[in-house]
Amino acid sequence: MSDCVMGDTVNGGNDILVRVRGVVKSYVSGNETLHILRGVSFDLHHGETAAVTGRSGSGKSTLLNILGGLDHGDSGTISVADVDLGSLSEGALASYRRNQVGFIFQFHYLLKDFTALENVMLPAYIAGMKKKEALDRARTLLRDLDLEERTGHYPSQLSGGERQRVAVARSLVNDPDLVLADEPTGNLDPDNSAAVAELLYGSAQKWGKTLIVVTHDEKVAARAGTRYTLTAGQLAAASEAP
Ligand SMILES: Nc1ncnc2c1ncn2[C@@H]1O[C@H](COP(=O)(O)OP(=O)(O)OP(=O)(O)O)[C@@H](O)[C@H]1O
Ligand SMILES: [Mg+2]
Incomplete structure (x- = not known):
């Protein structure tokens, strides 16, 4: 992908x-x-990759949703690229979600009536990009994620690992600063999980994205540059966890 694309x-x-x-x-x-x-505080540097682990119900998805502008905290502040999310209007928050954040969930949420290529290009097209440019960008990302041969396939014609790789490509299409992945390999067998994790971290590294991965999978967490655990409502460096 050329510099002008990302x-x-x-x-x-x-x-x-x-x-x-x-x-x-x-x-x-x-x-x-x-x-x-109960008072979560941390910083993420540009290009940092962080993994968050923690027991079921500890609040990992809640935290990611707040970071992604899908939910609000009761108090505290979050700033992304020096902008306080709490100061944004609903419209500005929608733009933040669309342009600055890429989401990947446990379930791929691909649109079943659209091909892999169309699923990846759609967020860019909806954000106002010309169709040809959006298609070019989607093709490049799918190639990066080893899906060049699958661009014309519908979600039902893809394996679970392939669907998640399409979801990774889609999360990157609007060139977000921040990528938030909530159990991106939670539905995959160990081999597919390792492959998706490698491509996710690899893409983040290649394009200089800041990445947070919530995961129960020790191997997926181990690949991150920084490790946190969410315990008793607070985020701590994983090595300091009880
Ligand atoms: N809208 C809601 N109303 C009431 N309680 C909620 C709501 N959303 C989440 N919770 C509760 O908040 C807690 C944290 O939920 P969250 O989904 O963030 O956990 P999690 O760490 O992501 O868990 P898992 O590993 O199972 O995905 C849970 O106990 C959940 O029941
Ligand atoms: Mg969760």
């Missing part, structure tokens, strides 16, 4: 892309208040 990250001279301070999130469930995030 542009340089704008960092304004600041090496930190994501700055999270004191994020708190509770849910009220009946008479009970569930304190899920």
Whole structure:
């Protein structure tokens, strides 16, 4: 992919892309208040890859959703590229989600009536890119993810690992600064999991993306540059975890 396709990250001279301070999130469930995030703070540098592990229900998806602008914390601040997400209007937040963040989930959420190529190009096309440019970009990403022979396949004609690789390509098509992956290999067997993880981390590294991977898979977590665990509502370096 040429430089003009995936542009340089704008960092304004600041090496930190994501700055999270004191994020708190509770849910009220009946008479009970569930304190899920109890003051999460961390920084992510441009190009850093981080893995987050933690028990089921510890709040990993909640944290990713807040970082991705899909949900709000109760208090605390998150800034991405020096912009405070809490200060954004709904429209600006939608633009943030579309242009600055790439999401990959446990389930691929590919559109079944569209080919792999169309699934990858659509977010770029919807964001206003010319069709030809979006198609070119999608083709390049699919080639990077070893899917050159599968561009015309529909999701039902792809293996589980291939679908997740298409989802990785789709997450990158709008050239986001930040890629958020929530259990991206949770549905895959060990071989496919390793292949998808390798391509995910490899793509992030190649294009200088900042990546957070939530995973239960030790091997997938081990590939990250930084390791965190979410325990008792707080994010700690994995080595400091109990
Ligand atoms: N909308 C909601 N209303 C009430 N409780 C919620 C809501 N969303 C999440 N929770 C609760 O918050 C806790 C954290 O959920 P979350 O999905 O973030 O966990 P997780 O760490 O991603 O778990 P898993 O590893 O199973 O995916 C859970 O106990 C969940 O039941
Ligand atoms: Mg989860």
